[in-house]
Every structure is written in structure tokens, then in C-alpha cells.
Amino acid sequence: MSRKARAAALAVGLIGTTMLAGCSEGVLSPQGPVATAEQQILFNSLGIMLAIVIPTIxxxxxxxxxxxxxxxxxxxxxxxxxxxxxxxLVWAIPAMTVLxxxxVAWVxxxxxxxxxxxxxAIKPIRVQVVSLDWKWLFIYPDQGIASVNQLTVPVGTPVSFELTSSTVMNSFFVPQLGSQIYTMTGMVTRLHLQADRAGRYRGLSAQYSGDxxxxxxxxxxxxxxxxxxxxxxxxxxxGPVLDVHTYADLAKxxxxVAPFTYRGVTPGLFNNILSLTAQPSDPSRLAYQASHGAQK
Structure with missing residues (x-):
């Protein structure tokens, strides 16, 4: 083998290794039932398309x-x-591919x-998610605690998410668990995920939202x-208690932001955030809504 051929083979090997290494924390390394099913859809679609692309080439x-x-x-x-x-032949094969x-996508x-x-058979845990500038707030209403930029869940237990945004539209995504979903001000989106194996997984915002x-x-x-x-x-x-005033500071x-936790959460805070129509940094407005909600 010539020197140029060896160099080309080495370059191809390095590129392939780099690409495979990048899949270790992504959608091609699923760690839950949702991500595994999404990976299967991806492979099925790829196989169908390759059945057309390869003969065409x-x-x-x-x-x-x-x-x-x-x-x-x-x-x-x-x-x-x-x-x-x-x-x-020209029209039937592409039509069959599209069908x-x-x-596969429809099912x-x-x-x-x-x-x-x-x-x-395991009861899911509830997590309320708020996307902020530029951090994530996770409220555990049944446990009465909250965390910022840190989501801890039990292995093998379904997690029921309720998601909203305090500012602009954002996108919640944990590639190894599956299902990217948007968060929007004044709206709640719902998502169910589960981690089948213990470990630390990367979560991120998949929607550009500023500096x-x-x-x-x-x-x-x-x-x-x-x-x-x-x-x-x-x-x-x-940690402190997450109430209307600490939330107003957090929303700035x-x-x-380094991960930290709150030892307590004001009941109904997520619903107050959801219905907030003024700026989230206005604690008086949020306190007014919280007090009137408690009176009701």
C-alpha cells in the first residue's frame, strides 16, 4: 500500500471514529423506551430510502x-x-417510497x-418545567422541592412533564431519552419519558433564545x-424556598448558572407562572395572583 493510500485510509478511520464517538450521547445511544422507539423509526426510514438510493447510484x-x-x-x-x-418504473418506485x-412516520x-x-406498573413522578433566560427550572410538586439546571429522576420510573416558558418559546430536549418538545408562554405542553439505565444524560435547549x-x-x-x-x-x-420573590429574582x-436546589416551593406556583401576563420579573403581580388564588 502506498503512502497516499495509507494516509487516506487513516483519514477515513479517524473521521469514522469521530462520528461514532459523537453518537455516544445522542439519539443513536437511547437509554429509554421513547428514544429506543424513535431510533427504530429512524433506522426503518433509512432502510426504506437506502433500498431506493443504492440501486439508483x-x-x-x-x-x-x-x-x-x-x-x-x-x-x-x-x-x-x-x-x-x-x-x-420512474413514478411507481418514488411513490412507493413516499407511502x-x-x-412509518404516521404510525x-x-x-x-x-x-x-x-x-x-410504577406510578410516574410529576415534574413541572419552566424555561427561563437562560436556565431551566424543575419543580417537583409532589415532593415540594425544585432545582435549577439539574433534573434527577428514578431509574425505570415514568416521568410526567408539564412544560411552559417564562419568556420566549424554547425547546426541551434530552437526546438519549427522546422527544424534543417546545415550551411556550401561557401554554402547557406535556411529555412522558423514562430512563431505563442509571447514568448522567445531557439535556439542552434546542431553540435559539438569545445571548x-x-x-x-x-x-x-x-x-x-x-x-x-x-x-x-x-x-x-x-437552599432557599422558591416563592414569588425568589422566582422573580430567578427569572432575571x-x-x-450552576445547578442548585430549593428546599421548598410555594403551592400553585407553576399555575401562577403559567397564567402570568405581566413580566415575570414583576413580583407584585405574581404575589397578587398567588394570594387571590389561595383565597379561592
């Missing part, structure tokens, strides 16, 4: 080889105008409806049930 190379200038056996047909068989890929979109709960977008990331820690209970107990013993734009 081979046919193109074959035609170019056969009709080369030096091949005297190739027939030259300058008056050729129409062939019903060729027309049927097959569309069918998958219904099977993986973000609002559809995950079938499990601090690049640091709008969070860690998802999937831990055993006992470790999750210990984390909840530890969170209840440290900030970048590269």
Missing part, C-alpha cells in the same frame, strides 16, 4: 459505464421519445404521542429509587 454508474464513448456495443437511439414501462416512509407519531403516558443560549444546558441524573429518595431528602434540607436573565 448503481444504475447511474452502470449507465455511465455502458454508454461510455469507447463502448461500441451501446445502442444509440436519438429518436427515443416515450416508454410506458419506464414511466411506470412506506410516510406510513410512529401516534405511538409516540408526547401526551401519551408510558405503560408501566445565553449556548449555556442553557442541564444534567439529567437517573438514579435508583433509594438514591432518588435520598436526593429529595437532601434537597429539603438545603443570567448565563451559565
Amino acid at each position: 448503481i444504475a447511474t454508474l452502470g449507465v455511465a459505464f455502458w454508454y461510455r464513448a469507447s463502448n461500441r456495443r451501446a445502442r444509440y437511439l436519438p429518436d427515443f421519445e416515450y416508454s410506458g414501462r419506464l414511466e411506470l 412506506l416512509v410516510g406510513g 410512529g407519531s401516534h405511538e409516540l404521542d408526547p401526551r401519551k403516558p408510558i405503560d408501566s 445565553g443560549f449556548s449555556d442553557m444546558r442541564f444534567a439529567v441524573d437517573a438514579v435508583p429509587a433509594a438514591a432518588f429518595a435520598q436526593w429529595v431528602q437532601a434537597a429539603r434540607g438545603t 436573565p443570567s448565563e451559565a
Whole structure:
């Protein structure tokens, strides 16, 4: 093998290794039922399309080889105008491809409806998510705690998310668990995910939202049930209480915020955030809504 051939082989190997290494924390390394099903849809669609693309490439190379200038056996047909068989072939194969890929996407979109709960004998935990500038707030209403840029969930337990935004539209995405979904001011989107294996997974914002977008990331820690209970107990013993005033401070734009927790959360805070029509940095407005909601 020549020096140039060895260099080319080495370059191809390095590129392939780099590409595969990048898949270790992405959609091609699923760690939950939703992400696994999405990966299968991706592979099914890829297989259907390759079944058309590969023969087309081979046919193109074959035609170019056969009709080369030096091949005297190739027939030259300058008056050729129409062939019903060729027309049927040209249109039937792409139509079949569209039907097959569309069918896979249609079935998958219904099977993986973000609002559809995950079938499990284990009761799901509830997490309320608020996208802020430029950080993520996670409220655990049943545990009475909250965290910023840190999402801790028990392994093998479905997680029922309610998501909204305090400012501009954003996008919540944990590639290894699946289902990117948008967050919007004044609206709630719902999502169900589950982590099948313990580990730390990368969460991020998939929607550009301003200067601090690049640091709008969070860690998802999937831990055993006992470790999750210990984390909840530890969170209840440290940090401030998340009320209307601390939320107003949190809602102010900030970048590269280190993860921390709140030992308590004012009941109904997520609903007050959801219905807030003034600026989220206006604590008097939020306090007014919270007090009137409590009176009702």
C-alpha cells in the first residue's frame, strides 16, 4: 500500500471514529423506551430510502459505464421519445417510497404521542418545567422541592412533564431519552419519558433564545429509587424556598448558572407562572395572583 493510500485510509478511520464517538450521547445511544422507539423509526426510514438510493447510484454508474464513448456495443437511439414501462418504473418506485416512509412516520407519531403516558406498573413522578433566560427550572410538586439546571429522576420510573416558558418559546430536549418538545408562554405542553439505565444524560435547549443560549444546558441524573429518595431528602434540607420573590429574582436573565436546589416551593406556583401576563420579573403581580388564588 502506498503512502497516499495509507494516509487516506487513516483519514477515513479517524473521521469514522469521530462520528461514532459523537453518537455516544445522542439519539443513536437511547437509554429509554421513547428514544429506543424513535431510533427504530429512524433506522426503518433509512432502510426504506437506502433500498431506493443504492440501486439508483448503481444504475447511474452502470449507465455511465455502458454508454461510455469507447463502448461500441451501446445502442444509440436519438429518436427515443416515450416508454410506458419506464414511466411506470420512474413514478411507481418514488411513490412507493413516499407511502412506506410516510406510513412509518404516521404510525410512529401516534405511538409516540408526547401526551401519551408510558405503560408501566410504577406510578410516574410529576415534574413541572419552566424555561427561563437562560436556565431551566424543575419543580417537583409532589415532593415540594425544585432545582435549577439539574433534573434527577428514578431509574425505570415514568416521568410526567408539564412544560411552559417564562419568556420566549424554547425547546426541551434530552437526546438519549427522546422527544424534543417546545415550551411556550401561557401554554402547557406535556411529555412522558423514562430512563431505563442509571447514568448522567445531557439535556439542552434546542431553540435559539438569545445571548445565553449556548449555556442553557442541564444534567439529567437517573438514579435508583433509594438514591432518588435520598436526593429529595437532601434537597429539603438545603437552599432557599422558591416563592414569588425568589422566582422573580430567578427569572432575571443570567448565563451559565450552576445547578442548585430549593428546599421548598410555594403551592400553585407553576399555575401562577403559567397564567402570568405581566413580566415575570414583576413580583407584585405574581404575589397578587398567588394570594387571590389561595383565597379561592
